[in-house]
Every structure is written in C-alpha cells, then in structure tokens.
Amino acid sequence: MILNQVIFSRKTQSRGFEEDKVSEKPLRSVAKAFSWRLIGTIDTLVVSYVLTGQIKLAASIASIDFITKLVLYFFHERIWNKIKWGK
Template sequence: MKRDLIKTLSYGFFHILVGFSIAFALTGSVAIASGIALIEPMANTVLYFFHERVWKRLGRRKQTDAEDLSRHHRGAHA
C-alpha cells in the first residue's frame, strides 16, 4: 500500500507539471494554467490509485485461480 501511495504522489506531481506547462503554453495565463493543472491531474491521480489497486487485485485473483487449477489437476491424477 505504501508503494502505491508513493507511486501515486510521484505520478501526480509530474502530471501537474505537464498539465501546467501545456495549459500555460496554450493560454499564457498563470491563473488558468494553475487551475487546469490542479483540477484535472488531481482527479486523474485519485483514479490512478484505484486503477492500481484493481490491477493488483486482478493479479492476485489470477494467481489464486492458477493455484486452484493446479491443485485440481494434481488431485485428479492422484
């Protein structure tokens, strides 16, 4: 969980930096670029955290399914 949080924060930092840079280049306004750079990446950062958790859960489920299949296969040939 701690690693996921650190990855999420680092991703968020760079996302905000890129968002600000692009918005500022397009608008020339620090205020507008700041707003865009904070709102959009913050929403994506939160979604990224949950995205990572779902993928971890799917990975564990796949591993459990493979282990169950292996046990079933061994039991059928015993």
C-alpha cells in the same frame, strides 16, 4: 479506506499470517500515484500555459487535474494489483 487497509495489514502480520509478497501495499500505491501525478501536473501546467498564455488559469487546470488523476490512478493500481495475469 487506506487507513483501514494499513491497520488491517499490520494486524494480520502480527497474528502470524504470512505477508503477501506478490501484491503492493496501499501506501506504495499512494506514493507511486503521488510521484506520477507530480510529473503529470507539471506537464499539464506547461501545456495549459502554452495554450492559454495565462498562468493563473493554467495553475487552476493543473490543480484540478492533479487531484482527480491522483485518485483515479490509486484505484487503477489497486485493481491491477488484484489481477493475477502476468504475475
């Protein structure tokens, strides 16, 4: 899905269409989601460790949290990118 968007955006730019300067490219949304999840995962790891006292359990919780919230944040960004309010 992401790859299709990247390929499609390159094809439309090479045909002479103007680049959309208002919305973000999907790759930027992925980079933002990834960097934010690193911060969030460190927080989840620390909180989970403080609550459980077990680093293995805390790492498991943080790993699942990283993956699910990375995906959710990406789609959240893409949906908000389509909303014209506030632009």
